[in-house]
Amino acid sequence: MYCVRNVTEDLYWVGANDHRLHLFENIHPIPRGVSYNAYLLLDESTVLFDTVDWSACRQLLENVEHLLDGRPLDYLLINHMEPDHGASIEEILLRWPKVKVISTEKAFMLMRQFGFRIDDHELIEVKEGDTQCFGKHTVTFVAAPMVHWPEAMVTFDLTNGVLFSADAFGSFGALDGKLFNDEVDFDRDWLDDARRYFTNIVGKYGPHVQLLLKKAGGILDKIRVVCPLHGPVWRSNLAYLIDKYDHWSRYAPEEQGVLIAYASMYGNTEDAAQALAARLCDKGLTKVALYDVSNTHVSTLISEAFKYSHIVLASVTYNLGIYPVMHNFLIDMKALNLQNRTFALIENGSWACKSGDLMQKFIDEEMKNMTVLNERLSMASSLHADKAVELETLANALLESVGHTAE
Ligand code: FEO
Numbered sequence: 001m002y003c004v005r006n007v008t009e010d011l012y013w014v015g016a017n018d019h020r021l022h023l024f025e026n027i028h029p030i031p032r033g034v035s036y037n038a039y040l041l042l043d044e045s046t047v048l049f050d051t052v053d054w055s056a057c058r059q060l061l062e063n064v065e066h067l068l069d070g071r072p073l074d075y076l077l078i079n080h081m082e083p084d085h086g087a088s089i090e091e092i093l094l095r096w097p098k099v100k101v102i103s104t105e106k107a108f109m110l111m112r113q114f115g116f117r118i119d120d121h122e123l124i125e126v127k128e129g130d131t132q133c134f135g136k137h138t139v140t141f142v143a144a145p146m147v148h149w150p151e152a153m154v155t156f157d158l159t160n161g162v163l164f165s166a167d168a169f170g171s172f173g174a175l176d177g178k179l180f181n182d183e184v185d186f187d188r189d190w191l192d193d194a195r196r197y198f199t200n201i202v203g204k205y206g207p208h209v210q211l212l213l214k215k216a217g218g219i220l221d222k223i224r225v226v227c228p229l230h231g232p233v234w235r236s237n238l239a240y241l242i243d244k245y246d247h248w249s250r251y252a253p254e255e256q257g258v259l260i261a262y263a264s265m266y267g268n269t270e271d272a273a274q275a276l277a278a279r280l281c282d283k284g285l286t287k288v289a290l291y292d293v294s295n296t297h298v299s300t301l302i303s304e305a306f307k308y309s310h311i312v313l314a315s316v317t318y319n320l321g322i323y324p325v326m327h328n329f330l331i332d333m334k335a336l337n338l339q340n341r342t343f344a345l346i347e348n349g350s351w352a353c354k355s356g357d358l359m360q361k362f363i364d365e366e367m368k369n370m371t372v373l374n375e376r377l378s379m380a381s382s383l384h385a386d387k388a389v390e391l392e393t394l395a396n397a398l399l400e401s402v403g404h405t406a407e
Helices: 055-067 091-097 105-112 186-217 238-249 268-282 300-307 324-335 353-365 385-402
Strands: 005-008 011-013 016-018 034-036 039-042 046-049 075-077 099-105 121-127 132-134 138-143 153-157 162-165 225-228 255-263 290-294 308-318 344-346 378-379
Touching: 005 225, 016 055, 039 055, 055 091, 075 091, 075 308, 099 105, 105 121, 138 344, 186 238, 186 300, 255 300, 255 324, 255 385, 268 308, 268 344, 268 353, 268 378, 268 385, 290 300, 300 308, 300 324, 308 353, 308 385, 324 353, 344 353, 344 385, 378 385
Parallel strands: 046 075, 075 099, 099 121, 162 225, 255 290, 255 308, 308 344, 344 378
Antiparallel strands: 005 011, 011 039, 016 034, 039 046, 132 138, 138 153, 153 162
16 A cells, blocks of 8 residues: 655655664664655656665555556656665666666766666766756755765755755654654654764764755755655754754764763672762752663664763773773774763772773773863772762762752
8 A cells, every 4th residue: 555645735755664674774773663765756757756775665666656646757866875765776767667867976886886777777967066857846966975875965956945865864763654843742752863863874974964064054044844864854943953963963962961871790880870870960960861881772872972961981891801892882982983072980890990091091092082081980899988989079070070060
């Protein structure tokens, strides 16, 4: 059965939701599923904007066939060819052999590299500033390299102000009927997944996102609707979304608060983390989030690290090193280019406590623009009452650095 939604007068969402995929990119858990958005414009020419993952191809075909109602498909416009969007390109070409494919030189190169048989079809190579008229609608193309792959572009409909934004402004989470941002409580139900999507998928490429935001800034008053390739379509409150993207891509925290991530073998390092969290809250700083790195997926830890201004890492020493899951978190923060944060460290070791020095070394030598507070809490096996002063000192140092006045 077809499943479509009307976006504007003659533009339709023809994508699909996926609740069966467990891991996005085979690495990030998506308990709320994901949507693969594609859009069909019924102008004098018919235009399909992007396709969907192979697993959702049948739904896409039913949707497009229903809306075309016997008309031919004239154009297939590909903003981003990564297989979660491009895998159905070949099937579209088989169904509508006369369709003309519009995309960038790099996208065509990558399509060939992935084995898509495109060369028997008319290919229209476009670059930034080019325009294409489909009848009433004229679109223009804007290069968006590394948002999130090098071939990506976004397409702006000059006629009705619709921005086809590719991966930009997307989110994890299936739509399940609700297509528009004003049909959901985004702040309550979607923001965490949108941040987790951005930070883990595009987080590394903050400067490229900034470049795209700068270009978007030039036409901001003309953008009416943003149609991303995942998650809700935005038709109101664009400033909210752009502000989030601006923070994330500048590596600026959304919240002056403290993320406490702990690695604990027998619960003793966890005790210290809990005691610190309680002291902070007791002093009035309740923007505190606490996670066990062993049972929290690193994509969530990354999202929270992008959210908060301060990060406390509490780790046992393991094989004379940092606990492996904590080490992995550090490596992922570095890989995703996180910067401009203040750290505090809690270390634990029963006979050769090394984790504090090693975490400090990693942060100092491997990461950019990070500060580590001097007030480190060291413990041997467990936190005893004689460490109460050190704990208090650490809590106060964090409060001062966050800019919170102790109550
Ligand atoms: Fe949703 Fe970069 O693909």
